[in-house]
Amino acid sequence: MKARPRSQLGFSLPTAVFLLAVLAVLGAYMVSVSTVQRSTTTFAVLGARAERAARSGVEWAVYQAITATQVAATCGAAPGSPVTTVVNPVGPGLDGLRVEVSCEYTRHQEKGDCFYVLAITASSESGTLDQPDYVSRVIQATATDHFGPVSACP
Numbered sequence: 001m002k003a004r005p006r007s008q009l010g011f012s013l014p015t016a017v018f019l020l021a022v023l024a025v026l027g028a029y030m031v032s033v034s035t036v037q038r039s040t041t042t043f044a045v046l047g048a049r050a051e052r053a054a055r056s057g058v059e060w061a062v063y064q065a066i067t068a069t070q071v072a073a074t075c076g077a078a079p080g081s082p083v084t085t086v087v088n089p090v091g092p093g094l095d096g097l098r099v100e101v102s103c104e105y106t107r108h109q110e111k112g113d114c115f116y117v118l119a120i121t122a123s124s125e126s127g128t129l130d131q132p133d134y135v136s137r138v139i140q141a142t143a144t145d146h147f148g149p150v151s152a153c154p
Contacts, residue, residue: 043135049097050124050137053089057101057122058141060087065103065118066145075103075118099124118143 065075075083082104089097102121107114120141127134 043133046126046133046135047137049093050126050135051139053094053097053099053124054122054137054139056089057087057099057124058120058139061085061101061103061120061122062118062141062143065105065116065120066143075105075116075120096126097124098126113146116145118145 061075082102084100084102087099087101089099100123103118105116105118107116109115120143121138122141123136123138125134125136
């Protein structure tokens with residue numbers, strides 16, 4: 001039996017240490033990528049909830065203004081004087097959301113008919129400003145309501 005030369009002894013130890021270091025770096029990288037993906041998904045869900053809450057605020061304001069006997073009850077006592085309503089939605093997944101709906105109107109006459117043009121802005125936010133979980137969405141909409149002849153215009 002032939003003995004190995006002294007220069008070849010211990011070569012596997014540096015190789016094993018190198019492989020362990022490379023695997024540790026790859027593991028740390030995979031953990032950081034997984035964390036970023038999870039937080040990105042969380043922020044996407046929070047943003048979608050805030051957007052849907054703002055859309056609901058716009059729909060609520062349009063419904064309130066058009067079904068009211070007086071548009072002033074929902075959108076201000078006089079044209080150009082906005083009314084702001086704050087709503088805190090209740091339900092699963094809506095905790096912490098705050099919706100602020102602002103509505104103002106202008107009155108127009110066209111060919112003997114009376115129209116109101118409603119300018120609605122709904123903003124929703126969740127979380128605290130300057131915190132990582134803060135999201136905010138703003139949606140603006142315009143709606144028109146026909147009141148009939150000018151004589152019927154409130």
